[in-house]
Amino acid sequence: MSDSPCNDPSRDRLLLAAVEIFAERGFRDATVREICAKAEVNAASVNYYFGGKEKLYAEALAFALCQANQRYPLGDALNLGLPAEQRLIAFIQVFLHKLMDNTALGHHGKLIAREIADPTSALDGIINTAIAPQFAMLKEVIPSLVGPGWSESDIYRCILSIVGQCLMYKHSRSVVDRICPNVIASPDEINSTADHIAKFSLAALNHLRIERTQT
Amino acid sequence: MSDSPCNDPSRDRLLLAAVEIFAERGFRDATVREICAKAEVNAASVNYYFGGKEKLYAEALAFALCQANQRYPLGDALNLGLPAEQRLIAFIQVFLHKLMDNTALGHHGKLIAREIADPTSALDGIINTAIAPQFAMLKEVIPSLVGPGWSESDIYRCILSIVGQCLMYKHSRSVVDRICPNVIASPDEINSTADHIAKFSLAALNHLRIERTQT
Amino acid sequence: MSDSPCNDPSRDRLLLAAVEIFAERGFRDATVREICAKAEVNAASVNYYFGGKEKLYAEALAFALCQANQRYPLGDALNLGLPAEQRLIAFIQVFLHKLMDNTALGHHGKLIAREIADPTSALDGIINTAIAPQFAMLKEVIPSLVGPGWSESDIYRCILSIVGQCLMYKHSRSVVDRICPNVIASPDEINSTADHIAKFSLAALNHLRIERTQT
Amino acid sequence: MSDSPCNDPSRDRLLLAAVEIFAERGFRDATVREICAKAEVNAASVNYYFGGKEKLYAEALAFALCQANQRYPLGDALNLGLPAEQRLIAFIQVFLHKLMDNTALGHHGKLIAREIADPTSALDGIINTAIAPQFAMLKEVIPSLVGPGWSESDIYRCILSIVGQCLMYKHSRSVVDRICPNVIASPDEINSTADHIAKFSLAALNHLRIERTQT
């Protein structure tokens, strides 16, 4: 629950190592010994500091989430003063860059992706803390872009269409890298891809709005 | 690599059991003993028939893919005689239903999703056999919808936008079920979702085409 | 539950080693590894054959009990044709010799004594199988020695007085050996002690009968 | 070896906690941390004050013994002015009540019973301090009840017969509670049982004396 490092050097090194190893290998394949070795602490430390492998995993997940959100704040996407279109563009930019982060912090994304693909009991916490707020924001933004007359399910499908386009580059990165390695590898490509997703999505939303209005 | 069952009853039962258990638990969490128990064969059979757990996994993956493609042929999507729009709609319908299959064959999708999210050396085979052809088909269809003047990367991004929307409901199913459980659960909802993705994507492609033409 | 050895050599060696080590060190202090080493089998064998340390303990206990009862059958003590006095003498003889057995089978007594002093869930089984029958036999014999007019509790107290005298030499052996080492060490002394207990007990029972009759 | 509390509050709380926990769980199953937690002191205190778990155990044992003897002084049993019969009755009463004590002080008995059943190097100290004196007293009392002409071993066997009857209710309490729960549970039953043991033993001793005299 202590989201900030620097309290206890050993505990923090352990947390950082755990994020990395869990991201790399998954919960089961990661061994407590390897994490401790990377953190340069005793093999019993995981139990000492966290009370077990599972507890460490939960804390590592929460920690990763917190770090990622601090590093990539939603910023303009949350700014009620801005037009919906601009807010959506801002969200896509930030979200995609967060997903594509390859620095040490980038392990966070992998860790969360794993948890989504193969949920444990820790998932509910993550959803409440980190995912639901983003959906709420989009639920606020989308209706003014797609116009009135849509059911809640329709709105959700639009949100999922947008988020799904972004997650494609994270969850299916392995496929993307093999089929078309030149769309997401460099920072420039990430920007271009974000632009694409934004344009693609806004076009679709606009079209849906106009179509519905005309009917 | 023998994709068809019926060679050896024990071997085939093992393969079927492996698909199911690997899909349910993942590679590491699945135990050889559990697979053998489900297949009602000796615990040493995995090594005897396949030479180890990892080899069994690779074969199970290939087998699952083959089965899935037989059960959900691309059909109209491959029909060169049809208009591109109709072919895209057909692809989205089939693809989404394949992803959402909950029958015994549905394990296949989960298994493949796991492999994509957490690739092993078996991934390359899968991509060549099952994924690349679908991308090739879309690469054939998309240009006539989005019009001329786009780079290859742009086309790929469009493809990824479409595929990503579909995969969202598979790879992030855990999140979807928690945030908006009423968009994908029933067969009717799957159809509605497929319609949404098709409409959303066609709208976007159209818009992009028009925009580019006008410029 | 297989009370007879010779089914499976490894399993039986394990059982014998377990009886010995558990008797020597107690459940907690005994280590699976040590038992396996003594049995000259792999360290994983305990789990393979018995499913865990606790299960092995339960089986070892049952096995020890069975062995002990086979080696020291109650014999004349159960012979309804003999006079009560003779049956009681026979019981005390057999019971004390069983308790004092120092051969390999002697570990059994120590194991059971441990279980009585520090019961686990296995105790109930032991009581039903091995202890209750002996109490039942004594409950059959005592009344004809102590005469009529006693409550059930009185009879039980007589039984406990007799059994307690015998168990003293087992459960408190450590004290006996230090205070008066020359009453129980040799086979002759065991016989003399059995004679003493029999004489002491019969004297008491007789006295109680006469006293009650005269009142 | 400091038998009296009140030297150091922490040390004493530790000793009291140790008696309780060791009595409950046995030496091996008791953990230093649990004892320290109950005593509300630091986990390192055991080593600081006593130099290790084993040393603490030895001190706790000695302490328990001292407390038990203070709580249950032999009283009349030691009174040389009283007739032997009365002294024996007094001993049995006090001894049985000490054994059956269920208050906080009752932990002492359990602890000592454990030590007798499963001796450590601390046993010799206990015997010299607490057990030998009681045997000495009985060795003083018995001969005048059983008359002359008996060997030392015979006298010891009589002592062991008496003490064994009492210890039965402590060492084999688990069995007694299951076979005949209504002979020792309530205070009244304890008195009745003490009366029984006294009557039983005196009857036996008397009988032996008369028999020997007549021969």
Added chain:
DNA sequence: AATGAATGAGCCTTCATTCAT
């Protein structure tokens, strides 16, 4: 050809103990 028995490497965890403060 196919299996049941057996193995050994490795994992998570517990716990008494130590050491710097």
Added chain:
DNA sequence: GATGAATGAAGGCTCATTCAT
């Protein structure tokens, strides 16, 4: 003097794999 942090040894158990049959 007394403690909180940290450790290393050891324990029970799981599991993929091997081997003799």
